[in-house]
Amino acid sequence: MSYTFLSATILLVLITDPIGNIPIFANALKHVAPERRAKVILREILIAFFLLLTFMFVGASFLRVMNLSELSLQIGGGVILFLIALRMVFPPAEAQESELLEEPLIVPLAVPAVAGPSALATVLLLVSQQPERRLEWIAALCVTMAISAIVLVSAERIQRVIGSRLVVAVERLMGLVLVSVAIEMMLRGIKVFVQQLMRG
Numbered sequence: 409m410s411y412t413f414l415s416a417t418i419l420l421v422l423i424t425d426p427i428g429n430i431p432i433f434a435n436a437l438k439h440v441a442p443e444r445r446a447k448v449i450l451r452e453i454l455i456a457f458f459l460l461l462t463f464m465f466v467g468a469s470f471l472r473v474m475n476l477s478e479l480s481l482q483i484g485g486g487v488i489l490f491l492i493a494l495r496m497v498f499p500p501a502e503a504q505e506s507e508l509l510e511e512p513l514i515v516p517l518a519v520p521a522v523a524g525p526s527a528l529a530t531v532l533l534l535v536s537q538q539p540e541r542r543l544e545w546i547a548a549l550c551v552t553m554a555i556s557a558i559v560l561v562s563a564e565r566i567q568r569v570i571g572s573r574l575v576v577a578v579e580r581l582m583g584l585v586l587v588s589v590a591i592e593m594m595l596r597g598i599k600v601f602v603q604q605l606m607r608g
Contacts, residue, residue, distance in 0.1 A: 413544045416534055420552040422586045423489065423526050424456075426559035428496055428579040430567065432521050433560050436512045448511060449560045455514055456522035457553045460531050464545060467532040478536045479597055479604075485529040486593035492526045493590055496583025522556060 411419070437445045463470075471481065534545045559566065567575060 413548055417548040417551050420548055421555055422582050423530055424522050424552055424556055426556040429521050430563045436517055440511050446561050450557055452517040453553055453557045455518035459523045460549055463528050464531050464535050467535040471536055479600055481533055483594055483597035485533050486590045488526045488529055489590035493583045493586035497580050
């Protein structure tokens with residue numbers, strides 16, 4: 409499955425889901441002084457960025473060490489994306505409210521809110537399929553992190569302007585698109601697997 413810079417950026421934005429992360433960040437930063445919130449958000453985004461960037465560079469070695477094929481990564485990544493997308497479209501009845509009484513560091517904002525399993529699997533997939541375009545994937549990741557930072561720093565303003573209902577509606581729409589991407593990823597992986605079996 410071949411990606412362009414634009415399609416990779418859109419995919420990463422859908423997976424990191426900055427709109428869906430607004431309530432998670434708002435809850436985690438509830439006890440942080442308002443003047444420090446933007447700094448904390450930017451710090452967590454940077455941590456997530458460097459973690460995803462590290463996976464881009466060690467991705468091929470990781471696959472070799474774990475004896476994983478690109479095909480299994482594509483199908484497995486599709487399954488993970490599908491499950492994440494379903495949670496976006498059909499959120500659990502009871503949202504997980506974890507009261508943090510101190511400033512969050514790495515968990516739960518950088519990981520898993522931004523750099524979750526699906527994002528890590530996606531950057532691995534991009535680099536393993538087209539390693540020669542690594543610079544494009546790094547640029548796509550930079551754009552994605554910039555969008556996440558802008559959305560999350562402006563979260564309170566966004567919620568005031570468009571309202572919480574529209575935030576939920578946008579997240580579900582993003583989830584619906586991601587369901588389609590996940591199914592396409594799995595179908596392409598299964599198609600290649602069947603072709604290999606028939607040739608074998």
